[in-house]
Amino acid sequence: MAKVTVLGQGAMGSRMAISLLQAGHQVTVWNRSANKTLTAAQAGARVADTPYSAVPAAEFVISMLRDDAAAKQVWLAENGALSGMAPNAIAIESSTLTVATVKELAQQFQQRGISFLDAPVAGTRPQAEAAQLIYFVGGEITALERAKPILQAMGSTVHYVGAIGNGMVVKLAVNSLFALQVSAVGELINLMHQSGLDKAQAVEVISATPVCSPAAAMAAKAIVARNFAPLFPIKLVEKDLNYALDSFAISNREISLIAATQRNYAHAVKQGHEADNITGIAQLFESTVA
Ligand code: NAP
Numbered sequence: 001m002a003k004v005t006v007l008g009q010g011a012m013g014s015r016m017a018i019s020l021l022q023a024g025h026q027v028t029v030w031n032r033s034a035n036k037t038l039t040a041a042q043a044g045a046r047v048a049d050t051p052y053s054a055v056p057a058a059e060f061v062i063s064m065l066r067d068d069a070a071a072k073q074v075w076l077a078e079n080g081a082l083s084g085m086a087p088n089a090i091a092i093e094s095s096t097l098t099v100a101t102v103k104e105l106a107q108q109f110q111q112r113g114i115s116f117l118d119a120p121v122a123g124t125r126p127q128a129e130a131a132q133l134i135y136f137v138g139g140e141i142t143a144l145e146r147a148k149p150i151l152q153a154m155g156s157t158v159h160y161v162g163a164i165g166n167g168m169v170v171k172l173a174v175n176s177l178f179a180l181q182v183s184a185v186g187e188l189i190n191l192m193h194q195s196g197l198d199k200a201q202a203v204e205v206i207s208a209t210p211v212c213s214p215a216a217a218m219a220a221k222a223i224v225a226r227n228f229a230p231l232f233p234i235k236l237v238e239k240d241l242n243y244a245l246d247s248f249a250i251s252n253r254e255i256s257l258i259a260a261t262q263r264n265y266a267h268a269v270k271q272g273h274e275a276d277n278i279t280g281i282a283q284l285f286e287s288t289v290a
Pocket residue numbers: 008009010011012013031032033036064065066067069070073074094095096097121122123124125231232233236240
């Protein structure tokens with residue numbers, strides 16, 4: 001069994017730490033707000049005071065933090081994790097970041113001779129809880145071979161996608177595709193309803209056609225039930241779409257579907273829906289017909 005540190009005990013990191021403990025690993029956790037380490041501590045994790053003190057004994061260090069700024073701070077700042085890591089340890093970046101930040105982090109690790117993988121995930125809180133996350137991994141294949149049993153304690157599938165940064169490219173593409181579909185479904189449900197159809201029946205019919213993806217069908221069902229309880233909150237969706245726009249260097253935002261979708265989620269944030277689940281985007285379209 002391995003010694004694993006998880007930096008970040010938010011909605012995803014806390015569930016990932018529990019999966020690692022359940023798989024028998026020796027887990028240390030750190031979180032900026034100390035109260036969020038309680039669940040992992042009660043399940044048997046050691047709690048560290050700083051990222052630096054969380055990592056010296058670790059063979060694997062996982063970061064699951066909000067954004068670029070958080071990841072840079074936690075890895076690179078004074079008392080950050082990088083300076084405390086053992087030379088043969090592997091850093092695993094699982095937060096959703098920009099490709100530029102991942103490459104910048106990778107360079108810092110390379111200078112210290114420590115292996116680094118970008119390993120973001122698809123799947124939200126229930127998948128994290130059931131150890132069913134899907135990993136997209138970039139970096140050295142030899143590092144991935146060593147880290148695979150750790151990732152498999154939290155996920156059902158590990159896709160190797162090549163060089164550093166490629167994991168994030170795929171992750172941002174997957175999230176863009178998902179956000180775009182949920183937004184489209186939210187608009188269409190409201191348009192069908194305003195045309196006089198029963199929402200539930202219309203969704204049942206559309207979901208049974210080959211044009212509807214399983215993810216869109218699930219989102220449509222939640223929208224009809226007005227289930228907007230946070231799993232993948234709109235504020236993170238909007239962040240990820242911004243990161244996709246940056247990372248893919250999309251210049252013509254007038255014709256970009258990702259840019260249009262980002263504007264929708266940004267609008268939802270402005271309207272106060274930032275803590276709602278991604279399905280809450282449907283609320284934007286509830287009164288859009290003249
Ligand atoms: P979350 O519940 O909001 O947790 C965010 C974590 O980041 C918390 O531990 C928070 O610490 C920490 N953090 C934020 N700013 C920080 C800073 N400046 N310095 C140090 N720590 C900081 O988010 P989550 O849902 O766990 O998501 C974590 C990452 O996974 C994000 O990159 C997200 O895009 C990605 N992701 C999320 C989902 C999902 O469905 N939720 C799915 C796949 C991937 P505090 O507790 O102190 O605020």
